[in-house]
Amino acid sequence: MAGDAVRSNPKNKSRKKKNKRGGTKKKMTVEQSAAFRSVTEWVFLDSQSPSSSADAAASFMVDDFGVQKSLGRGGQRVVFELHCHSKFSDGFLSPTKLIERAHRNGVKVLALTDHDTLSGIPEALEAARRLNIKIIPGVEISTIFTSSGLDPQTEEPVHILAYYSSCGPTRYEELDKLLSNIREGRFIRARDMVAKLNKLKLPLKWESVARIAGKGVAPGRLHVARAMVEAGYVENLKQAFARYLFDGGPAYSTGSEPSAEETVRLIHDTGGVSVLAHPWALKNPVPIIRGLREAGLNGLEVCRSDGKLSAYSDLADTYGLLKLGGSDFHGRGGNSESELGSVNLPIIALHEFLRVARPIWCKAIKDILQTYADEPSDVNLARITRFGRIRVSKGVSSAGSSEEDLIERCLSSWLTVEERQNAEFKVIQSKFSSVSIQ
Numbered sequence: 071m072a073g074d075a076v077r078s079n080p081k082n083k084s085r086k087k088k089n090k091r092g093g094t095k096k097k098m099t100v101e102q103s104a105a106f107r108s109v110t111e112w113v114f115l116d117s118q119s120p121s122s123s124a125d126a127a128a129s130f131m132v133d134d135f136g137v138q139k140s141l142g143r144g145g146q147r148v149v150f151e152l153h154c155h156s157k158f159s160d161g162f163l164s165p166t167k168l169i170e171r172a173h174r175n176g177v178k179v180l181a182l183t184d185h186d187t188l189s190g191i192p193e194a195l196e197a198a199r200r201l202n203i204k205i206i207p208g209v210e211i212s213t214i215f216t217s218s219g220l221d222p223q224t225e226e227p228v229h230i231l232a233y234y235s236s237c238g239p240t241r242y243e244e245l246d247k248l249l250s251n252i253r254e255g256r257f258i259r260a261r262d263m264v265a266k267l268n269k270l271k272l273p274l275k276w277e278s279v280a281r282i283a284g285k286g287v288a289p290g291r292l293h294v295a296r297a298m299v300e301a302g303y304v305e306n307l308k309q310a311f312a313r314y315l316f317d318g319g320p321a322y323s324t325g326s327e328p329s330a331e332e333t334v335r336l337i338h339d340t341g342g343v344s345v346l347a348h349p350w351a352l353k354n355p356v357p358i359i360r361g362l363r364e365a366g367l368n369g370l371e372v373c374r375s376d377g378k379l380s381a382y383s384d385l386a387d388t389y390g391l392l393k394l395g396g397s398d399f400h401g402r403g404g405n406s407e408s409e410l411g412s413v414n415l416p417i418i419a420l421h422e423f424l425r426v427a428r429p430i431w432c433k434a435i436k437d438i439l440q441t442y443a444d445e446p447s448d449v450n451l452a453r454i455t456r457f458g459r460i461r462v463s464k465g466v467s468s469a470g471s472s473e474e475d476l477i478e479r480c481l482s483s484w485l486t487v488e489e490r491q492n493a494e495f496k497v498i499q500s501k502f503s504s505v506s507i508q
């Protein structure tokens with residue numbers, strides 16, 4: 071909403087100049103500059119030269135849509151990639167390869183959002199640390215929305231993105247149970263799709279689907295489609311979907327997905343930010359958005375590499391939702407796929423995202439630390455170091471650090487000094503100094 075206001079602000083008399091692509095460049099408005107400063111402060115919290123971000127603001131311009139344009143004077147754009155997949159679900163690249171590619175594309179913040187699993191996050195963090203990329207632990211959850219009040223009742227598969235803090239979800243076991251149930255359901259579903267194809271006289275083998283998915287990876291429709299291409303039953307993935315695997319298609323099968331509202335509530339209760347993925351793929355978006363908003367949905371994907379979709383942007387405004395988006399990169403190759411980091415989110419949208427997300431994440435980190443301060447068990451320590459962001463081995467405190475340092479390191483990349491100096495953190499910190507890692 072704010073981005074549009076800026077765009078149409080008649081008082082914006084900034085000198086426009088033509089850039090090479092024929093668009094216009096103008097200086098940031100006061101609002102955009104403030105947003106830019108706040109976003110970069112968070113992005114570069116743990117980098118060596120925090121003061122550089124404010125200087126960088128001076129070398130930035132925005133286009134008509136409030137999207138940053140680098141002037142190419144050493145200034146770096148702050149690119150967020152909020153939706154992508156690795157081999158841990160149906161992506162083609164390992165988290166390491168994905169991060170390396172994101173780095174080449176100038177991505178500074180990346181949310182890895184594999185389907186129904188957080189298993190790729192530790193590897194992503196490891197790779198990201200080397201390349202100075204900030205990882206938002208994420209997941210794309212497969213759910214079903216059942217519209218009430220409609221006769222007959224209609225069901226629609228809905229994908230919901232969840233974004234968590236550096237320490238991951240609170241009440242991790244609850245989320246983990248939901249995700250593992252979905253993954254189990256996906257195995258049953260994939261087997262069912264193979265059985266349906268077999269009945270359609272396509273003798274696809276389960277083993278080839280399982281091999282393509284990889285060890286321990288819950289197979290999805292894309293894996294089935296790849297097996298079909300490999301076996302020569304269709305020419306390409308598109309054909310596999312168009313002829314057999316589309317929603318309601320002859321070889322389509324549903325899994326055992328949880329209800330979308332229940333999932334949104336669980337994301338909220340576990341310290342995450344929930345965003346409805348690709349609403350343009352829904353048959354019935356309005357009742358879904360309305361229903362999920364009531365359950366506590368935070369945002370809507372409205373931006374793609376080919377631009378902002380005004381219909382969904384308007385819906386986000388109507389329901390007071392964040393306007394986000396990501397490439398949904400899978401690494402399939404081919405021209406039709408959006409590249410990692412190719413979605414240009416306006417600086418105001420990024421600022422709004424962090425404005426909503428940071429207090430949620432801050433509280434989640436506090437809750438996770440509190441659990442350990444109250445009961446300093448190995449299990450509770452593992453909650454803090456869930457994704458291996460901080461390595462603590464029993465008996466040897468890493469780099470001779472105390473637990474106070476542990477908190478500092480846990481928080482310094484995620485919370486500002488002011489946020490960390492909050493009274494509640496001080497209390498937790500004092501509790502930490504009285505316990506020691508053995």
Ligand SMILES: [Zn+2]
Pocket residue numbers: 210229347348
């Ligand atoms: Zn999706």
Ligand SMILES: [Zn+2]
Pocket residue numbers: 153154155210347398
């Ligand atoms: Zn996706």
